[in-house]
Amino acid sequence: MSFEQFLTNPKAHVVKKYMAELLKEEYYPNAEIIERISSCLLTEKDMKSFGNFVAAIYSVAYSKCVQDHKVKLEELGISTIVRAEDAPADPNDKIFK
Secondary structure, three states: OOHHHHHHOHHHHHHHHHHHHHHHHHOHHHHHHHHHHHHHOOOHHHHHHHHHHHHHHHHHHHHHHHHHHHHHHHHOOOOEOOOOOOOOOOOOOOOEO
């Protein structure tokens, strides 16, 4: 990104930095599409919507992963309870029942 492009759309730099921090080594294989997406996000509302979109994808993928693992464990006869780390622990709950 050139300095002129940065001055035209500084939000694009923020999106690319955010995606680089989130994706780490997976950023560069996706750099081209991230560049194109970031150049379209011009307003603060666009930025918030994009952030919400990324969070929604992450949330759905995480939930699916947890559910898939729960099903596999149940197939092995292991019952599990998954709760948020910051949720109050019930002393009667065990990781494996």
